[in-house]
Structures are given as structure tokens and as C-alpha cells.
Amino acid sequence: MEKIVIAIDTMGTDNGSAYFVQGIAEAMDLYDDLSFIVTGKEEELKTYIDQYGCDKTRIEVVDATEEITCHDAPVDAIRRKKNSSMVLALNAVKEGRAAACISGGNSGALLAGGQFLVGRAKGVKRTPLAPLIPHRYGSSLLIDCGANVDAKPENLVQFAKMGSIYMKNIEGIENPRVGIINIGAEDEKGNELVKSTIPLLRECKDINFIGSVESRDIPNGPADVLVCEAFVGNVLLKFFEGLGKMFMAEIKDTLKSSVKTKIGGALIYKPIKKTFKRYMADDKGGAPLLGLKGLVVKIHGNSKDTEVRSAIEQCRNFVKKDVTNQIIRTFVEEENKGEN
């Protein structure tokens, strides 16, 4: 049995390290092939490991004497805080001791660390952050939502290919539909970047490109992979989050507005909350940073055991399906073709 080692950064989040250990314990019970390198406050972690009854032969604790917080400047933090839990976890991937790394800490620092420490896979020009966003009938991969803005058409084409490989292997979607986020349905619509990218995507024979997707249609799930430049992706992703919270808050206020709505509210609040939760939680794991030599997964800072366990499963799938090498093979083949 192939052993899969996953590094987990347990600091820099809202909820402390207990949920991480709990998620690890759950994953250990489910999968015999997993073992872990856990970075964080050693004593605290050891207490939780005892508490959740983890198999200690499958978990290595690495003490972190520094912490990268949400206030740290990303690149600077990665360079200076060499003993932080995040850098220690990323280094485990860099040095080949772990195949993947999960963190709920400072997003910018994780993106920077992924690039600088783990490094880009051969042939990959840019490493996109690609969260799944829920729609009415499933989820779409929004690629790129990262920190590297002002992409070029060739970057977007690579995103489309990496996204397709991811959705096929991790979400089990055969021939994933790839759309490009645009301000109109026709090929001649869009900004310079989108208009230059569309013909390149139409030429790709290894993806199922369906054309432009207008943002108003995203909730209906017209594509499995939604390609966009990182500024646009980031703005869309955060607007989704903000609007979800706003509508939920408005519903709460409305239910409190009269005796009648209070009675009705008592009957429907839980199911409504559950419906909204589907749009806000990470039951599919975290957002993968694609195109690196190993997998880096960003989970929310307020993740609980379920999200941690989902992200672990996501990493396991990624490694078992050999997604990194599939990506490398795709781009190296292209480079070779280009050279002929």
C-alpha cells in the first residue's frame, strides 16, 4: 500500500488547533494509507492527539516557534518567519516528506509560500488558486482567484487545462465543460484579455470549451470550470461570500419583524439555514493552489473538523490520481510540440 503523507499547518486560524487534530483523527479512521506531519504548538497538539486518540505512529508533530498572522505581509512573512507553522508545513512538501499541505492561515502568504517554497511544476507558467463555488445543481471550479493578477491569454489557457484535469479526477466529471467569464455571450464581447483568450481556447482539443459565461448565469451551473483572471475571480468569490451573509442577515431580520413571521420563522429557520450553509461551507474540501510540484490547499480560517477532513480527502484523491503529474505531462508535451 502506497503511503500518503499530508502536512497540516494548524496555526493562524480563528478556531485554534483542536479542530485540525479532530479532522485528522476522523481521516485516520477512514483511510489506512494516510499519515501526517502536523506543524504548530507542540504541547497543545500532543494534548489534542491524546484527546482524540490518534494513532501516534502515523502523526509527526513539528513544533513551530513562530506564527504567520493575517496581519503579516505575505512575501515578507514567508521569507522571515522560517519557524512558522506555515513555512514548516510547506517545507515538508518542498523536501518531499509530504505530498500535500493544508493551511487555514494567511491566504497571501500561503500563495507566496506555495510558489517560493514548493515551486511551480515543470511547464506551468502561473499557479492559480481554484476554489469550488456552489451552484444550484453542483459546483464549479473558479480558476483563478489568487493573488497574481493581470494574467496573459496563455495563462488562462493553462488554467482551463489544469481546471479540467482537476474536475475530471477529483470531482469525477467526464469531459468537464469549460467556460470563460465574460460580459456577454458572443465571442466578440469582452475585454482585450478575454477576446484574445477565446480563440486560443477554441483551438484546444483536450478541453471541452463551451464559450463565454455571463456572471448572472453562474448560479445555474453552465460550466464545470470557470476561467477568469485573478482580479475578477477574487472579486466574484468575495462578493458571493458577502452577499450570502447579507441575504442570510436580511432573512433573520425579516423573521423577527412581526409575531406572524416569528411563528413562521420558528418552523423554517433551520431548513433555510441549512440551505444557505451549502453555499458557504467547504464540504468539498478547500481551494487547491494548482500547478505546483505538490498540492497546497487553502481552507477557511474558521474551518471545523468536517472541513479539515474533507480537505484531507481532497489531498488524498489528488495524490492517488497523480494529478500533479497529469498536469506536468500535459504542459511538457505541449512544450515539446512547440519545439518541434
Place this chain on the structure above:
Amino acid sequence: MEKIVIAIDTMGTDNGSAYFVQGIAEAMDLYDDLSFIVTGKEEELKTYIDQYGCDKTRIEVVDATEEITCHDAPVDAIRRKKNSSMVLALNAVKEGRAAACISGGNSGALLAGGQFLVGRAKGVKRTPLAPLIPHRYGSSLLIDCGANVDAKPENLVQFAKMGSIYMKNIEGIENPRVGIINIGAEDEKGNELVKSTIPLLRECKDINFIGSVESRDIPNGPADVLVCEAFVGNVLLKFFEGLGKMFMAEIKDTLKSSVKTKIGGALIYKPIKKTFKRYMADDKGGAPLLGLKGLVVKIHGNSKDTEVRSAIEQCRNFVKKDVTNQIIRTFVEEENKGEN
């Protein structure tokens, strides 16, 4: 008493012309200083004018023998369909017979027609489409959501100024807060366009620039004017629309899911629907296309009498406050300063 003439294009929408005439009738009753040039199907319009008892001395009907539909290519439609209701209404503004024009037709054609027929006001480099988007405590002007993408920093600075003038005069907000939509709170975050624009906005003494706004905060109303490039604005605006519909549809489904939720749903559905309606309707009028020699307002294709009346009030305010000339004065003064 100064007379204000407003041109109204009654074709190219989902609901036909009756709601337009009804909205005009309501506005006529409220304001003695208004009169109208109405373009569309003459006979049909005359029937509705009788039906709603409009004062015929204050309404001129112009027969349109052509219609611009949502399937027409914008620029082409404006050039070829010279007898369409939209072109006739825009020409009324161009020729100075009307001060403003309202249309619910093809957005792209209206934007193109505004530029080609009405024309840019002196000193204005780009004419942005600037809808109000609702937040929890009011509304923000999202400027630009139009069709002219890939703006320059100087365009965004003009949007900030035009937006401030609009929000002060039309929404009555003293010293409107101006934010730029960005992917982080700090000045060094963003794409090239945003990073180049921020220092220019910080230098402007005639606006109240508060810095970057992340899209997740937009629902909390951190700024009265949200400056962005049109691709980003368009994508955000349409995502808002799509997500509003999606959450409403999810709520409907949830309320139908059990006997308990059906009972609760009967008590709360109307108030919830009302809450959501605030986020989807245009009780503040339509989206103004700013920086033209006259005002052009885009309303939704499914607008009813209330939205038409609101848009008329918006036009009346715009003219009475002399917003066009305020914009011209701002930019002409700047040009003169620049030349000294």
C-alpha cells in the same frame, strides 16, 4: 416655471408600452413642470394615453416604424434603424428638444446611441453606466458597468468625480464616500489599473476618497460611490442579479420541502419576498449613463409603471440640479488648470 421635457422610448421591452404610459400619467400628476416626447407605436400609445387620461398638451407621440430588439448588434442597430423608437428618443435629446431620455431596450444599443447620438459632454473622456446597487443600509453607485472595458486610470478618476456629483445631487448625500473596488484593503494591492489609480484618487481634493473596498464588504455599504473598470462592474452587477434569484429560488424550494416548512412558509413568504424585492427592483429609477450632453437612463426591460415613474423623477432631479453642467464645469476647469 422651467419646463422639463423627457423623451421616452416605449419599445424593445418585455411588457409593452402600457406601463410606460401609466408611469408617465403618474409623473404628470405629481409634477406640473414635466412634458414628454414618447416614441413607439403611435396608435397603441394614443389608446393608452386616452386610457390613463394623460394631459395631451404635455405629451407628443412620435411614431416609430422600426424596433431595436435585444438580438440586434448595438452599433449597427443605432446606425441602421433610424426610425426605431430608441434612435428617435435619443435624437430628441441630441437636438435639444428633450433634456433626458429613458429606455428599457437593448442596453448595448442604448450605450452606443448615447455616445454617438447624444455625445460626450465637454471634458468627459468616457461615459460610464452607473447603476445604484442596494446594500443593507442604502445604495451605492457602481460606476462603471457599461460596455467600454479596459479603462485607464484617468477614466476611473473621472468616474469617481461624476459619481460623487451624482450621489450628492440626486441622492442627497453630502460628501459621498468614494471607494475603489479591489482585492485587498491596502494601497499596494490590486491589478496595474487599480494600483495606478489609487494615488491619483488620493490627490483629488474635490472627492472624499476612502481607499480600497473589498467586494465581500459591498453589502455593508462602506462607500457611496464604488469605482471600477466596466468589465469588473458588469460582472459584479450581473452576479448580484443572478445570486439574488438563486437564493430566492432556493428559499422557495426549501419552503416546499416538508409540511412544517409549508406552514411556516405561508406565514413568512410575503415578507421575505418583499425583502428580496428591495435588492432586485429599481425604486430609485434606472441606471444613468453619465457624462453625456444630456441624460440617458437605462431601466430594466421588465419595468412597470413604478420604475418608469421613478426614472422620470430621477431625470427631473438631474435636470433641475443641472448635473450635466456641474460635470462639464468640473472637467473644463481641470483642463484649463492643466493648460496653465
